[in-house]
C-alpha cells in the first residue's frame with residue numbers, strides 16, 4: 001500500500017506525537033518522520049526563488065535542532081512537496097520546475113550523512129539532486145598532466161559532497177608534498193603492485209610517465225559502498241581499458257586551451273622537476289592524439305577559464321539547474337504541477353496531478 005505524507009500537514013499519527021512548531025508557519029512546510037526524528041523542510045512564501053531550510057525535531061528530547069547542511073541546496077519558486085523514500089532519504093519535488101530540476105533528495109541517514117554526523121558530533125543532513133538518465137554511471141576523467149583534472153574534480157566533490165566519491169588509485173610514483181596516502185593515492189611499491197595486478201585485484205593499470213598507476217576493484221567498490229557516484233582520474237590507456245570492461249561509465253577528456261598554457265600550468269604547480277615536466281609535455285601530445293580515437297570519449301572539454309569549464313562539466317553531468325543543453329537525455333519532460341500529491345507504492349513514486357498520473361523510480365539519483 002502507498003503511504004501518503006501530508007504536504008503541509010502536521011503529523012499526528014500513532015508513531016508521532018503532535019508536532020508543535022516554535023513559530024507560525026511562514027510559507028511552504030513539509031514534515032517527514034524517520035525513526036526518532038521529524039524533518040521540517042521549510043521555505044518562505046512570497047519570496048521569489050525561496051531557499052529551502054531544514055529543522056530537525058528530536059522526538060526523544062522534544063528539542064528542535066539546526067542541522068549542518070551539506071551539498072548545494074534546491075531553490076524553489078513555487079513550493080514543494082515531500083515523501084519518505086526509505087530510512088535514509090526524503091524525496092523533495094519542486095513544483096512548476098523543469099524536469100531536470102524538480103527531483104531532489106534530502107539525505108538524512110545515508111552513509112555520507114552517518115559519517116559526517118559521527119565526525120562532527122552534531123545533526124547533519126545533505127542535499128543531492130535527482131538525475132534522470134545516466135545519473136548513476138561512474139565518470140572517467142582523462143587529460144594531460146597539468147590540464148586541471150584534479151582541480152575540476154575537487155570543485156565537483158566540494159559542491160556535491162554526498163553525490164560523488166573519488167576512486168583512489170594506486171601508484172608507484174613518489175608522493176608530492178601535500179599528498180596523503182589513501183586520500184590522493186595509495187602509494188605503493190612496484191613489486192607489490194605488480195603482484196596485485198597479477199592477482200586480478202585491478203580493474204585497469206598502466207605505465208604513465210614512467211610509473212605504474214592502477215584502479216583497484218576495491219577502490220571502485222569503496223565508493224559504491226558509500227552510496228556515491230564514482231569519479232576516476234585516469235590516463236587514456238586506463239580509459240581504453242575501462243571502456244573494454246563491463247563498467248559502464250561516462251568518458252570525459254579535458255584538453256588545454258594550448259600547449260603553451262599547459263606548460264605554464266605545469267610549471268606554476270611546481271610539483272615536478274624540469275625533466276619530469278618535459279616528459280609530461282611530450283606525453284601530452286600523444287595523449288591528445290589518442291583521445292581522438294573514435295568512440296573512446298563521450299565528451300571533450302576545453303579547460304580555458306576554470307569557471308566556465310566547470311559549468312560545462314556540470315552540464316554534461318546534468319547538474320546545472322539553468323541548463324537547456326544538448327546533453328539532456330531523451331526523456332519525456334514533465335513539470336510537477338502546482339496542485340498534486342505524491343505517494344509511494346513498492347519501488348515507485350506516484351505523482352497524482354489531476355487527470356495525468358506520472359510515475360518515477362525513486363532510484364533516479
Ligand SMILES: Nc1nc2c(ncn2[C@@H]2O[C@H](COP(=O)(O)OP(=O)(O)O)[C@@H](O)[C@H]2O)c(=O)[nH]1
Nearest residue numbers: 145146169205206208213214215233234235238
Ligand atoms: N591508467 C591509470 N592512470 C591513472 C591512474 N591514476 C592516475 N592516473 C593518471 O596518471 C597520470 C599522472 O597522474 P599524476 O602523477 O597524479 O599527475 P598529474 O596528472 O599531473 O596530476 C594522469 O594522467 C592521471 O590521470 C590510474 O589508476 N590508472
Ligand SMILES: Nc1ncnc2c1ncn2[C@@H]1O[C@H](COP(=O)(O)OP(=O)(O)O)[C@@H](O)[C@H]1O
Nearest residue numbers: 145146147148149150151265269303304305306
Ligand atoms: N582553467 C585554469 N586556468 C588556470 N590555471 C588552472 C586552470 N585549471 C587548473 N589550473 C591550475 O593548473 C595546475 C594544474 O592543475 P591540476 O588540477 O593539478 O591538473 P591535473 O590534475 O590535470 O594534472 C594547478 O596549479 C591548477 O591550480
